[in-house]
Amino acid sequence: MEAVRIVTGTAVPLDRSDVDTDQIIPSDWLKQVERTGFGKGLFSEWRDDRDFVMNQPEHAGATILIAGPNFGTGSSREHAVWALMDYGFRAVVSPRFGDIFRNNCTKTGLLPVQVDERTGRALLDAVAADPGLEITIDVERRTLSAPAAGIEAVFPLDPFTQHRLLEGLDDIGLTMQHSDAIEVHEKERAAWLPKVETPAR
Amino acid sequence: MSKLRTLSDKVWDRHVVRSAEDEPDLLYVDMHLVHEVTSPQAFDGLRMAGRTVRRPDLTIATMDHNVPTTTIDVADPISAKQMEVLAANCREFGIELFAVGDPDQGIVHIIGPELGLSQPGTTIVCGDSHTSTHGAFGALAFGIGTSEVEHVLATQTLPQPRPRTMAVNVENVLSDGVTAKDLVLAIIGLIGTGGGMGHVIEYRGEGIRALSMEGRMTVCNMSIEAGAKAGMVAPDDATFAYLEGRRYAPKGPRWAAAVEEWKSLATDPGAAFDKEVSLDASAVTPYVSWGTNPAQVVPIGDVVPDPESFDQPSAREAAERALAYMGLTAGTPLREVGVDTVFIGSCTNARIEDLRAAAAVLEGRRVDPSVRALVVPGSGRVKAQAEKEGLDQVFSAAGFEWRNPGCSMCLAMNPDKLAPGERAASTSNRNFEGRQGRGGRTHLVSPAVAAATAVAGHFAAPGDLS
Ligand code: SF4
Numbered sequence: 001m002e003a004v005r006i007v008t009g010t011a012v013p014l015d016r017s018d019v020d021t022d023q024i025i026p027s028d029w030l031k032q033v034e035r036t037g038f039g040k041g042l043f044s045e046w047r048d049d050r051d052f053v054m055n056q057p058e059h060a061g062a063t064i065l066i067a068g069p070n071f072g073t074g075s076s077r078e079h080a081v082w083a084l085m086d087y088g089f090r091a092v093v094s095p096r097f098g099d100i101f102r103n104n105c106t107k108t109g110l111l112p113v114q115v116d117e118r119t120g121r122a123l124l125d126a127v128a129a130d131p132g133l134e135i136t137i138d139v140e141r142r143t144l145s146a147p148a149a150g151i152e153a154v155f156p157l158d159p160f161t162q163h164r165l166l167e168g169l170d171d172i173g174l175t176m177q178h179s180d181a182i183e184v185h186e187k188e189r190a191a192w193l194p195k196v197e198t199p200a201r
Numbered sequence: 202m203s204k205l206r207t208l209s210d211k212v213w214d215r216h217v218v219r220s221a222e223d224e225p226d227l228l229y230v231d232m233h234l235v236h237e238v239t240s241p242q243a244f245d246g247l248r249m250a251g252r253t254v255r256r257p258d259l260t261i262a263t264m265d266h267n268v269p270t271t272t273i274d275v276a277d278p279i280s281a282k283q284m285e286v287l288a289a290n291c292r293e294f295g296i297e298l299f300a301v302g303d304p305d306q307g308i309v310h311i312i313g314p315e316l317g318l319s320q321p322g323t324t325i326v327c328g329d330s331h332t333s334t335h336g337a338f339g340a341l342a343f344g345i346g347t348s349e350v351e352h353v354l355a356t357q358t359l360p361q362p363r364p365r366t367m368a369v370n371v372e373n374v375l376s377d378g379v380t381a382k383d384l385v386l387a388i389i390g391l392i393g394t395g396g397g398m399g400h401v402i403e404y405r406g407e408g409i410r411a412l413s414m415e416g417r418m419t420v421c422n423m424s425i426e427a428g429a430k431a432g433m434v435a436p437d438d439a440t441f442a443y444l445e446g447r448r449y450a451p452k453g454p455r456w457a458a459a460v461e462e463w464k465s466l467a468t469d470p471g472a473a474f475d476k477e478v479s480l481d482a483s484a485v486t487p488y489v490s491w492g493t494n495p496a497q498v499v500p501i502g503d504v505v506p507d508p509e510s511f512d513q514p515s516a517r518e519a520a521e522r523a524l525a526y527m528g529l530t531a532g533t534p535l536r537e538v539g540v541d542t543v544f545i546g547s548c549t550n551a552r553i554e555d556l557r558a559a560a561a562v563l564e565g566r567r568v569d570p571s572v573r574a575l576v577v578p579g580s581g582r583v584k585a586q587a588e589k590e591g592l593d594q595v596f597s598a599a600g601f602e603w604r605n606p607g608c609s610m611c612l613a614m615n616p617d618k619l620a621p622g623e624r625a626a627s628t629s630n631r632n633f634e635g636r637q638g639r640g641g642r643t644h645l646v647s648p649a650v651a652a653a654t655a656v657a658g659h660f661a662a663p664g665d666l667s
Contacts, residue, residue, distance in 0.1 A: 016522070017515045018394055018494045022633040027614045031267060031279040033241035033286050045635050068515060070395050073428060073494075074631060075612075076239065076330040078346035096395050099430050100330060104346035158362065159223045171348070172250070175356045178227060181219040182255075182358055185229050192451035192459040193231055194318050195258045198295045 001109045003168030007090040007137040009063035012054055013127040019067055020074035021101060025083045038079055039086030058131035066093045066123050072101025072112075081108045091137050093144065095120045106161045107171060113137055113144055119153045126151060139165050205472035207366050208435050209401040212341040212466065216324050218358055225360040231323035233353050234309045235262040235296065237287040238614070239328030243351035244290040254294040255357045261318065262291050263299040265308045267614040270577050270604035273302050280615065294354075307580020307606040310334040310548040314418065315582050317447025321436035321463040326353055331548050331630065332431075333424040337417035338444070339436035339466050341401065344425065364430045365475040367400035371408030373483040378663055380558065381416030382550055382628065382647035384408065385423045386488035390498040392478055397429025400476060403468065404434050408482030414443040415554035422549045423630050426495040435467040487662045489535050490632045490645040492523030497632070499535065501650065501662055507531040526634055527642050528622065535660045538644075542625040543574040543655040544637070545601075545648055547611035550628035551579030555648040556587050560595040562652035562663045568600035569658030575602040575617065577609040601655070613638045626654040 029041035046052045053059065065084065071094035072080060081104045084092065091111035105112040115123070126149035127133050135146045139162060145152045157165075164171065206214070219227040233256075240262070247253070254260060264287060267280040275281040284301070291298040299306040305316065310331050313319045321339035326332060328350040335342035345359070352359055369388055375381075389396075402424050409417065417434045424432030434440075441460055444450045451459040486500040497520070499506060508520035508531065524531065529538065545551070545559050556578065568574045576596050578584035584606055587593055593603045610617040611629040619625055619641025628651050629636075632643040646654065653661040 017519050020494070020631075020633050022612075022631065022636050026635055026639070027612045030238050030614060031277075031283050033245075033283055035242045035245070045639060070428070073394060074330065074425075074633060076328055076344040076346055078239070078242075078348060081346070096398060098428065099398060100344050100346055104348065107346065107348035158225070160225055160360070171360065172252070172352050172355050175227060175352065175358055175360065178219050179356075181227070182229070182356065185216075185218045186357075189229075189231075190459075190462065192455040192462075193323065194320060194449040194451075196261055196297050196318070196449065198257045198297055199292070200295075 001107070001168050001170065004090070004109050004111060004165045005139055007063060007111060008134065009090070010059070010061065010132060011064035011066050011127045011135055012059045012062045013124045014053060014065060014067040015124050017068035018070045018073060021072055021077050021080040021098070022074055024072065024080040025077060030077060030079055035082055036086065038083035042083040042087045061088070063088060063090045064093060064135055064137070065089050066120070066127060068120070069095040069117065071097055073098035076100045078104040078108070081105050081110050085110050093120065093123060106165065109165065111137055111139065113155045115144065115153050115155060119151065122149070122151055205469040207468040207472050207474060208339060208403055208433055208466055209341055209364070209366055212322050212324065213363060215322070225362040227358050228324060228361045229358050230326050230353050231259060232318055232325045233260045234313055234325065234327035234332070235260060235350070236266055236309050236327070236329065237264050237283045238266045239347050240290065240350055241283065241286045243347050243354060244294070246351040247354055252355045254296065254354045257295040259357060260354070261297050261299070262287060263306055263309050263312055264301050266608045266612065268301050268607040269615050270607045270609045270617060273605065304581045304585065307582065308548045308551065308608055310422065311552060311579035311583065314338065315447070315580060317444055317450035320444065320450070321440060322466050326359065330425045331422050333429070334418050334422040334548055336421040336424070336431050336433040337414060338440055339433060339463065341431055341433065343431045365400045367397060367402045367429070367476040368474040369402050369404050370477065370479040371404060371406040371482050372479060373481055374408050374411045375482045375485060378649065379485050379487060380647040380649060381412055381419040383485050383488045384482060385420045386490065386495070386498045386645060387485045388480060389423060389427045389495050390488070391480060392427050394426065394494050394496045395428045397424060397427040400429050401431045401433060402427070402429045403474070404432060409434055410437065413554060414439055415552045418552065419549055423495065426630060436463045487647060487650050489650065489660055491527065491529060491535065492520060493526055493632055493634050494519070495630065495632060495645060497523055498645070501535055501660060503535060505529045505531050505533045505535065536665070537659060539624070539659045540572060540626045540644070540654055541623045542619060543572055543651050544610045544625055544627040544629065545575070545651050546577030546579070546609050547629035548579060549630045550648050551577060551583065553583050553586050555628065556583065556592050559648040559652040560592040562649055562666070563595055563599040563601070563656070566599055566656045566666065568655045571658050572655050574600060574655045575604055575610070577604040578606050580606045610637050612636060626651050626660065
């Protein structure tokens with residue numbers, strides 16, 4: 001994962017609640033065995049509609065997606081995060097995220113920025129009124145600001161995840177530093193816990 | 202005296218490998234379930250970093266999401282490739298695989314319990330959100346993304362913040378003809394799609410204790426539709442009776458030791474939850490979803506709701522958009538809404554008990570000629586058992602297509618799809634836009650309602666049929 005410190009740019013206002021991961025990347029796209037190339041599938045059913053907000057030229061090049069509450073619910077597909085990033089988004093703003101989606105974001109380097117519903121509404125309205133509105137998200141300070149619209153908010157981010165994002169750290173490598181503790185746990189596991197037969201390699 | 206703990210706290214505590222201030226706990230994973238769609242990039246990641254699978258003996262794989270259900274030959278080359286890649290990865294890393302054609306192949310959340318792998322007090326993860334199903338056994342089971350799949354393959358652990366706890370108290374018992382599916386739809390309708398976010402739900406009370414293991418699995422399965430991280434039910438005699446003698450259940454003296462342990466898992470009397478809600482099971486009737494998220498549900502006797510009846514502006518807009526997508530008019534009685542397709546299947550409702558309930562309704566009846574109806578058993582074992590009981594004959598005689606196990610029309614990755622504008626009564630778990638095929642319109646129902654609807658040609662409860 002690459003380090004993420006500051007995201008600055010314009011935004012797309014996706015004024016809908018309950019945008020689930022089936023909408024973000026429909027299941028047709030999940031047959032790929034690679035991690036790349038999912039940007040084309042992003043919101044593919046909605047993008048066929050010329051009036052869909054992402055198709056508006058004034059939102060071209062946006063790096064921040066602002067959505068209504070309950071964004072990224074449903075299926076665990078990390079392909080949703082890969083699609084958002086492949087398309088060019090670096091941060092997603094919503095009053096509430098699906099738990100698995102949120103985890104997938106922080107493992108991949110897409111910033112999930114949770115704001116209260118009032119701020120979320122204000123941002124959607126401000127960007128609809130001024131598509132060129134510049135928004136800055138600062139991981140170190142955990143703030144989102146859009147000075148021209150008078151919006152300033154603090155968002156939650158636990159210190160561990162913040163540290164990983166700022167340093168671009170590989171989670172697996174971090175865990176492997178604790179392999180002694182894992183071994184100790186493994187020795188103490190109850191004998192009746194299930195183990196499966198493994199085929200010869 | 203240690204402090205009073207809930208079921209999920211107890212399971213959590215015994216799996217913490219390491220905890221440190223300002224860091225998530227490092228949690229040990231007892232069983233990791235793998236399928237073809239969310240794993241290829243994880244195995245690639247291992248290879249690129251030169252890592253191995255730490256515990257292949259705590260890992261199993263199956264093919265379910267995009268397998269065809271009419272033949273065992275995969276016509277779609279991209280799906281075929283995904284399955285080949287899983288088989289190759291399992292060979293390379295030494296993982297047991299239940300491939301298409303294996304008698305134990307099936308939907309990952311159906312075969313785990315069947316094999317006796319889903320045990321009380323264990324931690325279970327899978328790159329699939331409906332992993333919550335296994336919580337019916339008193340396991341802490343949750344869905345993860347592909348990066349986390351890679352993490353578990355490499356380390357058999359996951360860094361996880363301790364979730365909050367929520368109790369859903371189900372008072373009294375369900376009436377005759379009302380099922381676990383109706384109950385869970387009623388619960389989601391009550392607490393909403395965000396109602397469980399950040400929480401592990403424990404389903405408690407008389408109404409839950411009275412459910413079979415199959416019914417408990419159906420309830421826990423849809424916890425994710427309420428946004429919850431997991432759903433759990435404390436293990437009891439029904440749990441032990443289900444598990445005893447299964448392939449990977451403890452045997453001999455180990456069985457007694459395990460049961461002893463399992464009995465100590467129940468939430469301590471008086472332990473506090475972060476959130477609690479209650480619901481009267483005796484008031485629940487068959488439910489039908491009318492919208493495009495699983496909280497948009499009503500009892501089958503109701504009408505399609507008026508968007509104006511919602512207080513919140515966001516709920517009103519969501520309802521308006523849902524009605525437009527679903528092609529429904531506010532005020533229409535659900536019983537007057539006709540369907541084109543009936544799908545009985547998925548990890549929510551494709552266990553033997555579900556097929557029995559549907560077959561009981563179909564016995565001696567015919568599917569309405571305007572309706573396409575298919576039944577997709579959840580696993581090879583379910584299919585074999587149903588055939589032994591002659592249920593396949595009942596379904597076929599009624600006009601249902603009898604298929605091979607897989608996820609099928611639950612997510613439309615294989616050829617089983619709705620056409621644009623087609624309306625389905627489905628026993629699956631998600632009524633999202635396009636979930637069952639682009640432009641398809643999904644209504645979530647129980648297997649008994651699905652069967653009655655197939656016969657009537659419009660939404661119907663079994664009691665409506667003459
Ligand atoms: S049956 Fe549906 S919900 Fe269940 S695992 Fe398969 S695709 Fe997912």
